[in-house]
Amino acid sequence: MKDIIITSFTDPLCVWCWATEPVFRAIETRYPTVEIRTVMGGMIRDMNDFSDPDNGIDAGSDGVDAQIAHHWLESAPVHGMPVEADGFALFKKGPPSSFPQNIAYKAAQIATPARADRFLHGVRAATIAQAKITSLPEVLSGIARESGVDVPAFERALTDGSAERAFKMDIALAQSVGVSVFPTFLVKSSAAREMVLRGYNRLHDFKQVFDRLTGGELQPLASPPDADVLAWLADSHGPLAMEEVFKAFDFDSRAQADNWVDKLVKDGLYTREPAGTGFLLAPTMREDAV
Helix, strand or coil: CCCEEEEEEECCCCHHHHHHHHHHHHHHHHCCCEEEEEEECCCCCCHHHCCEHHHCECCCCCCHHHHHHHHHHHHHHHHCCCCCCCCCCHHHHCCCCCHHHHHHHHHHHHHCHHHHHHHHHHHHHHHHHCCCCCCCHHHHHHHHHHCCCCHHHHHHHHHCCHHHHHHHHHHHHHHHHCCCCCCEEEEEECCCCEEEEECCCCHHHHHHHHHHHHCCCCCCCCCCCCHHHHHHHHHHHCCEEHHHHHHHCCCCCHHHHHHHHHHHHHCCCEEEEEECCEEEEEECCCHHHC
């Protein structure tokens, strides 16, 4: 039994959920007895009825893309994850809702549960770091294929109503917890003690919660840079942003992290894929692995 279960109420289009990915990498490498579960929250039912005045987002589907891109660029120095504002046209060229991406995650869960979180990471990266129109079925199917999801089963779940029904169950769960901002985290211990964190939280915020829920008994493991662990993270989540790599390990500095990654690239083990304000580190397909 896990010491802690974090239920992450999220949305594939939420930049602060994208910002939380490095925090999850840090938890995964240091707290092996913590489980992270994902629940879709359906942040945007209809962009024409959506308003986020604190972040300057209120233009409706016809003009909101520029507002969102501006907000994402403003947020990037805070969280360090790559964002792509140039050419971002998600709501101009696609449906005015985040529901297609939410439902697609549930379809991935139904089709291939073990690859669903990799699919979600892929949708976030494609949307926020690469400005792809991830509401389109063909784009979602492509991400599913790249993530190792059973594509026929994925597409079947999208069309037979099972993914949408599962999404509605997630919405009901989020409402029962009182989720009003994304991300929101329900953190529960094995002793049934729980706390709720709302919005963007860093590793030290989660550590404080772990300490309170376990009386300080749950302590982080050391996480020195390790190529095998990096390979595990890349397999679990797909190509990783540099911020995810940096937060996953106990580097002395960002320069040390950069040098470590430079060597992996130089040795031909990884490639850097351009992604907005940064890059994604992707394992190189080796001939002997084909």
